[in-house]
Amino acid sequence: MRGSTFSEHVSTYFNSVLETFTDYYPTSANSILPQISSAFAAQELQLSEKLNTIYACVALVLVVLYLFKQLLHLDQMGEAPLVHMKEGDDEVEVDTVEAGDDVDCDVRTATSRVLDIKRIMDKCSIFKSAYKPTWFWGKSGHIQTVLFGVMQKPHKAAADMSECKQYSVTLPSDGSVVYFHVYEPLKPHESEKLRIKQSILPGEEVTLLLCPGIFGSYNKSYVQSTVGAACSRGYRIVCLNHLGVLEDVQLKTPRLFTYGNTEEYAAMCEKAFGMFPDSLFISIGYSMGGNQVCKYLGEQPERQKKFVTALSICQGYDCIRASVGMTRWDKMQAVYSYILTQRWISLVEKHPLIMQTAVERGINWKDVKAARGLGQFDRLFSALVLGV
Template sequence: MRVGSFSEHVSTYFNLVLETFTDYYPSSAQNFLPQISSAFSRQELPYNLNTIYSVVTIVLLVLYLFKRLLHLDQMGEAPLVHMKEEESGVDELQRTSKEEPKDGAEDTVGETGAEVEKEVHPMKIIMEKCTVFKSVYKPTWFWGKSGHVQTVLFGVMQKPHRAIEVSECKPYFVTLPDTSVVSFHVYEPLKPHQSGEEITLLICPGIFGSYNKSYVQSTIGAACARGYRIVCLNHLGVLDEVELKTPRLFTYGNTEEYAAMCDKVMEMFPDSKFISLGYSMGGNQICKYLGERPERQEKFVAALSICQGYDCIRAARGLKRWDKMQALYSYILTQRWISLVEKHPIVMQTAVERGINWKDVKASRGLGQFDYHFSSKYYGYDSFEKFMTENSCSQHLDKIDIPLLLINAIDDPLIGPLYHDIPLAVAKKKSNVAFVETHHGGHLGYFEKGMFYPREVWLDSAILQYCDAAIETMAFKTASKKTSTSSDTSEDKWQHAADSATPGDADMITNSDSLTIFRSSEFVKSAELKVD
């Protein structure tokens, strides 16, 4: 390669890098560096300046790569909150007044001009109280704007709110009808909750998850310090200290283990109020748990789902892509699945008995292939598509009526915007659902503040603010409903007495706000009754 052409190439690249970093240089440097670049292209620089130029070029190239990979030029942004747009009373009045009244019906709205009062849904009030969704989320400066770094570090970095030695922790066990043993851990609160109520968070962790995962420990540490009791499910086959007594592992959407834990905890703490919380795959499970049997929702105040994929079939297709290295993450998770199966001889033996070719399973390079060769056949499904469909929560989201918060990150390399149309559609349709999109956070990372080492976890603040607001709002709604019911019952009782009276027994029914008076003609004939 000729030196001149090489010089021209480096000079061109230098100018490109210089334009990219214009905002980072003082005005003097902006005037000086182009002169060096021009002189180098004409080969007018002495040897020592040539060396300096090479060093500066390398440094700028490294910074340019950091900028592209770590997004150092991006600033923190407030999350995007999607909710159903409620029609105001004025809008409904205008729409109703334009409609022609039916035959024989009076246009009462047009005559009175009164505005239609619409009740604000509790979810609107809850989200209004959560300042964390209105503030700017500032990830850790140097690497926090990279979804890949956030995703990789969430599993290996000790988060600020780690729950070791902060609360009493006890393991509990529940036996399922097929004799499988489900384990869960209970953390008691460090102080009473600010509401004075007994509040329990029922956590379902992500894939291969248990109570000792870093993201779970972070939430436990923060929540126990705020007065919450934490109960965390340990997925079947994950913990080494819990023997797998049946050839059964967890799946993406089987809610039997979570349901058994919830039933047991509700027996243990009958006076507590409950909130359901799921991470990633656990978010899929808790939404399916609440939606497939809506009567379960009566025992819950609210629910949260963090970084889930909603539709297993679409997730399997998306994890074949390479635009955000999804296929690499899928390969890593597949190897973990294979290792988990091989760790339990009872599962391996059953797989052979059910006609599964282990060589095909070992050759899987993605979750889709693994579930095709192993999961769908192991659990007796006719097809891969049926297995994935029945394990998805997307078909149950519209049956959830309690306040439900769905959170996903746009830069999540596993569950990115490719699937956000599902929660967005539900949030636009149902008043009880809010979908929050953060620009950064990766998959369950959400490290916040700090230059190189994070000082906070944004996700913990979001979870606790939402839970506090839900407890306060729903408690007020319940109290108001009881008061209204009591008033309606009293009024109905007097109205029934009035309706059952004969014309000769009663000649006046007087209603004055909360006072209802029935006057019998036998006792009052000529006296005047004044009601203040």
């Protein structure tokens, strides 16, 4: 029953009672009825206000619960991964290839590596099972970000203790100068301690080559956490600073970092190989940096021989789907797109060479500053600056 209907019923009943009282006690009614009517009107107003408050509270709770569900991704279910490989012109899904299948000689070589992967997956059932994250925080990157801010402090403290030096390398393509930082380990690696204990083969140096995410550099919190955790366990860190990101460094050429260009990371890796010739190397990329690491290793497969392994952390796998997803509001993706766009705009404004290039190419900076998403910014600015 709605609040207005309930009030009308109460008012009708009260009026009938007052009429009966007036018929039987006319003298008393004239003296006390005004007071009763005034009191009832006040109570009726309070009742209406309370009901409105209750309705407003219920509506607010429902809205909060909906946002809570959306932000924490509580409605998402885990899915089993689909693994596939592409060799030459042949693409074969792992789930469709069996070790005992009859395979034509022309494609046997192309599918041999796929079969090798399938044998590994058969022994590791986790690769075929759906990933089911922890109910509360495991599904939400928002909650994970907050928790990370609390849990990273001990690692950042360790990073402050490590010796850090800045180096640079010049890109042969256009003379751009790329800066990177090197953190030395705080103690010997486990293999070195094992060598001392057992007096066997020399211990190994292990160097992690980091590629941060968008707008990333050595001083980002997640990088510092990695530095602290790794250096305290005997690893050396070499961290790329994306072009144009460092606050105290101006660009030497009109070139900012881009989402998929691997030239800067490749130049840093080659420099590191020369600086630490006796070290083992592990490649690590975060988010956009994960894309660049995978692209770097896949562009020239012989590069993979330099690394023990590689890690891609929180990488976006499908650029087309991601670009569309960043325009949606159901999981607040558009908010992140807007924030990143404003970061791009402020970054460009810090570098006169980039601004001058924009002027020379006839880019309307007023329109660029009005961009509300990454897609708009890339169309109005990045693509025109790069000439694509």
